[in-house]
Amino acid sequence: MSVVGFDVGFLNCYVAVARAGGIETVANEYSDRCTPMCSFGPRNRSIGAAAKVVTNCKNTVQGFKKFHGRAFSDPYVQSLKENMVYDIAQMPSGTTGIKVREEEGTFHRTGHRHASHQVKETAENALKKPVADCVVSVPCYYTDAERRSVVDAAQIAGLNCLRLMNETTAVALAYGIYKQDLPAPEEKARNVVFVDLGHSGYQTSVCAFNKGKLKVLATACDPLLGGKDFDEVVVKHFCEEFGKKYKLDESEKLKKLMSANSSDLPLNIECFMNDIDVTGKMNRAQFEEMCADILARVEPPLQSLLEQAKLKKEDIYAVEIVGGASRIPAVKERISKFFGRKDVLCRYNAVGAQSCLRPSKSREFSITDAVPYPISLKWAFCCRGCDCEVFPKNHAAPFSKVLTFYRKEPFSLEAYYSSPNELPYPDPTIGKNETFLKLGYLHIKQTHS
Numbered sequence: 001m002s003v004v005g006f007d008v009g010f011l012n013c014y015v016a017v018a019r020a021g022g023i024e025t026v027a028n029e030y031s032d033r034c035t036p037m038c039s040f041g042p043r044n045r046s047i048g049a050a051a052k053v054v055t056n057c058k059n060t061v062q063g064f065k066k067f068h069g070r071a072f073s074d075p076y077v078q079s080l081k082e083n084m085v086y087d088i089a090q091m092p093s094g095t096t097g098i099k100v101r102e103e104e105g106t107f108h109r110t111g112h113r114h115a116s117h118q119v120k121e122t123a124e125n126a127l128k129k130p131v132a133d134c135v136v137s138v139p140c141y142y143t144d145a146e147r148r149s150v151v152d153a154a155q156i157a158g159l160n161c162l163r164l165m166n167e168t169t170a171v172a173l174a175y176g177i178y179k180q181d182l183p184a185p186e187e188k189a190r191n192v193v194f195v196d197l198g199h200s201g202y203q204t205s206v207c208a209f210n211k212g213k214l215k216v217l218a219t220a221c222d223p224l225l226g227g228k229d230f231d232e233v234v235v236k237h238f239c240e241e242f243g244k245k246y247k248l249d250e251s252e253k254l255k256k257l258m259s260a261n262s263s264d265l266p267l268n269i270e271c272f273m274n275d276i277d278v279t280g281k282m283n284r285a286q287f288e289e290m291c292a293d294i295l296a297r298v299e300p301p302l303q304s305l306l307e308q309a310k311l312k313k314e315d316i317y318a319v320e321i322v323g324g325a326s327r328i329p330a331v332k333e334r335i336s337k338f339f340g341r342k343d344v345l346c347r348y349n350a351v352g353a354q355s356c357l358r359p360s361k362s363r364e365f366s367i368t369d370a371v372p373y374p375i376s377l378k379w380a381f382c383c384r385g386c387d388c389e390v391f392p393k394n395h396a397a398p399f400s401k402v403l404t405f406y407r408k409e410p411f412s413l414e415a416y417y418s419s420p421n422e423l424p425y426p427d428p429t430i431g432k433n434e435t436f437l438k439l440g441y442l443h444i445k446q447t448h449s
Contacts (some may be wrong), residue, residue: 003133003162007170008150010065010199010226011039011324025176027124034118038062057085059100064426066200067096068153069145074426083232086203107346120159127291129366133355138371140166141221141421143417145426166196168205169369171322172214175234175429182211191217192315193305195335199322200226204301206309206316218308220301221372223424229294234282237290242278264301288330298334308394311401319344370394375404375430376418379411389418 007014007025015027038060049098063084070077072090078107081088087099123131138150147164165173171194176182183190189208196203202225208215242248268420272278288295306313319339325331326346336344371391378387390401405411413429417423 001073003135004127004131006119006122007132007137007167007443008065008136009037010063010201011037013119015122015126017123023177026122027444028122029125035122036062037181039066059086061086061098061100064098066269067098069143069149070096070425074098075111077428078422090370092346095145117251120157132158132160133162135163135165136161137167138164138199139221139223139224140205140219141201141413141424143373143423143431145425145427145440152268165214166205166219166369167217168196168203168219168369169207169214170205171320172209173365173367175320176207176209178215179209182209185210185213189215191309191315191340192334193302193316193319194369195302195319195321195326196323197321197325197331198226199325200228201225202301204305206305206311212364213368215396216370216394217311217370218305219370219372222297222301225294226299227323227328228289230287230325233290234287235284238280242272246276246278248273248276248278253344254403285328286435293331295330295334298331299338302335302338313339314367321346369397371397373417373423374419375415377407377413377415379413390415395421 003018004152004191005016007016008374014025014033015028016023018024025033027033066080067077067088069115071094072088073094077088077096089097091097091130117269118129120134134154136150136154138147142150150164151161152449172192175192175194187210189210191206191208193206194204202222203219204221205219208217221306236238267305268279269278306436316339319335321332321344326389332344333347336342371394374389374395375391376387376389390403391397391399414432417428420428
């Protein structure tokens with residue numbers, strides 16, 4: 001069996017395999033290395049590129065990544081409903097379901113399952129043999145509940161997820177694994193900043209590199225900032241312009257039609273609504289002025305990143321940016337200006353988890369990740385309760401600690417995130433008793449006596 005890496009984004013997915021001591025991103029059945037994260041169609045179930053070309057937007061689903069581990073009542077899920085072209089519904093368990101083809105009912109996480117099957121088939125076609133083991137990249141700000149949901153989705157698709165890897169760490173690994181000029185282990189580390197601005201999330205990390213190893217010093221993010229925000233500005237602008245100019249006052253329908261075309265919005269659209277041809281104009285200066293509030297959110301995570309790592313701008317050796325929204329010139333300019341340098345490099349190919357494969361198949365490289373949020377334990381003995389922080393923010397991960405409790409009577413033990421204000425998830429609880437022992441990115445061992 002071969003191990004494959006999946007970089008699963010909000011809009012697209014990349015698949016990679018280890019070959020001849022290196023990492024190769026493989027092509028799908030359309031000879032494209034980028035597979036759209038789409039599922040379903042108007043009549044038949046289609047996946048990937050085949051699903052993207054359908055015209056029935058109501059039954060074509062993208063962005064399953066948004067719903068991992070989240071309840072339908074989650075405020076974040078509810079905030080997404082207004083701008084989605086497909087419908088979501090509450091499942092009996094309280095989780096979020098995606099509704100397609102009403103005659104067949106509601107499907108729960110089915111889109112992600114079928115998409116997982118699609119990328120699995122892509123890997124098998126490239127390797128010419130079955131694939132079961134995989135490594136999957138996830139946003140660094142994902143909580144335990146979201147990580148467990150990703151593992152469940154992989155399992156449903158018949159995949160054994162060996163490891164979840166933070167996307168910023170995977171980018172760093174792809175950067176360092178082929179570098180021949182990294183400092184020796186005993187020398188001062190090389191500090192590199194990675195900025196990932198994708199469709200629906202903004203992540204940054206600073207990593208220290210030495211020959212054969214990397215250590216994540218700190219991460220910072222804005223989970224609500226992404227290319228979608230720039231899309232929505234354009235959608236809102238043309239909704240208002242077309243409404244006034246062409247008297248298209250069906251605002252809700254207009255907004256959904258514009259949203260469906262926001263990824264690559266033309267300024268001239270034939271028979272857009274009510275058999276009316278519409279046309280509009282926008283230049284870069286207008287766009288940047290409309291997006292000023294969004295662009296202002298680029299710098300704060302970068303400032304937080306340096307403060308957490310206790311580094312100055314002159315301590316940074318290089319800055320690498322990835323993600324679809326990093327193509328926006330104003331975004332790159334903001335990042336360049338913040339660090340006071342012009343040599344900010346763009347890497348538009350999503351590298352994801354494909355570098356984290358079995359050492360026998362690729363180069364040896366030691367990875368020390370970081371815990372994104374502080375983790376604490378609390379327990380109760382009779383009527384007395386105690387708690388303590390076990391892993392502070394940016395603590396090395398994976399990492400094991402042994403906790404010994406000398407008790408004769410049963411007691412409860414709960415793990416939780418101890419900084420709920422910075423948590424992009426409504427529930428800080430990780431788990432109780434045995435449920436939290438495997439968190440997806442670290443392990444806790446406990447011994448009873």
